Amino acid sequence: MPASGFTITGFADEIDENFVTQLKGLSSLDIRFIEIRGVDGKNISNLTPPEIREVQNRLEAYGIRVSSIGSPIGKITLQDDFNAHLDITKRIFETAHTLNSPFVRIFSFYIPQGGDAALYRNEVIERMGAIVEAAEGSGLTILHENEKEIYGDIPERCLDLLNTFGSPHFACAYDPANFVQCGSEAYPAAYELLKPYIKYVHIKDALAEDGRNVPAGMGAGRIEEALQDLKTSEYNGFLSLEPHLGSFTGLHELENTSLPDTLEASGLHSFRLAHSSLLQILNRI
Secondary structure (H helix, E strand, O other): OOOOOEEEEEOHHHOOOOHHHHHHHHHHOOOOEEEEOEEOOEEHHHOOHHHHHHHHHHHHHHOOEEEEEOOOOOOOEOOOOHHHHHHHHHHHHHHHHHOOOOEEEEOOOEOOOOOOHHHHHHHHHHHHHHHHHHHOOOOOEEEEEOOOOEHHHOHHHHHHHHHHHOOOOEEEEEOHHHHHHOOOOHHHHHHHHHHHHEEEEEEOEEOOOOOOEEOOOOOOOOHHHHHHHHHHOOOOEEEEEOOOHHHOOOHHHHHOOOOOOHHHHOHHHHHHHHHHHHHHHHHHO
């Protein structure tokens, strides 16, 4: 964990699917942590033990540590086989230990389209309870991310989950853009409701009118205000870049540059912009 203040990390698979390219990109930005999700085109949950060891070796070679496992736990429907999913969950927890990750990101299951989430609460709670139980005694903290169309997509249902389990090892990964895209007010409404449980922050912003992702501070997520309050509250934790700027059309106009060749032409260009936007906010606060 960070010693004090904010520590920047990020989903480096937005730079490139090649893992070495991801690590080189992070190093070029002097980012020393990664929220690991995709490795050489494979999800972290699908890697074999030898592949995990190779990941560990590469991380050590570049001096980069894991802030969280960006897992797909809970990102299935309620009709999917949960027993098989729970086996995957336990394997991901083992991966977290191997990679010395303090956190594992999870979700709270897709609700049938058009369905009333309240009708599925008991089933969600039962499944989430099994995940929380699997994590008990592991030393890991599992982080629930508010994601569109899952049970915990809006602030009130996120709070329901966190209050129901009341575990110090079950916390909130606060994602302002996802709240915006669900039609919720990210700040102050969602932030204030979930603040006691926030142990991790995803730096992702979005426009209210159409949900498009934009650099931090350019959308309705009010990221600067949230970070200012976290700083005042002496938050010691990670800020994880997950910019999703692939569809951001103002990238080059914003920087007044033309798109370079080679590595800059890849996701590193947009990832660098996301990093720069976050640094500007941090400098202001």
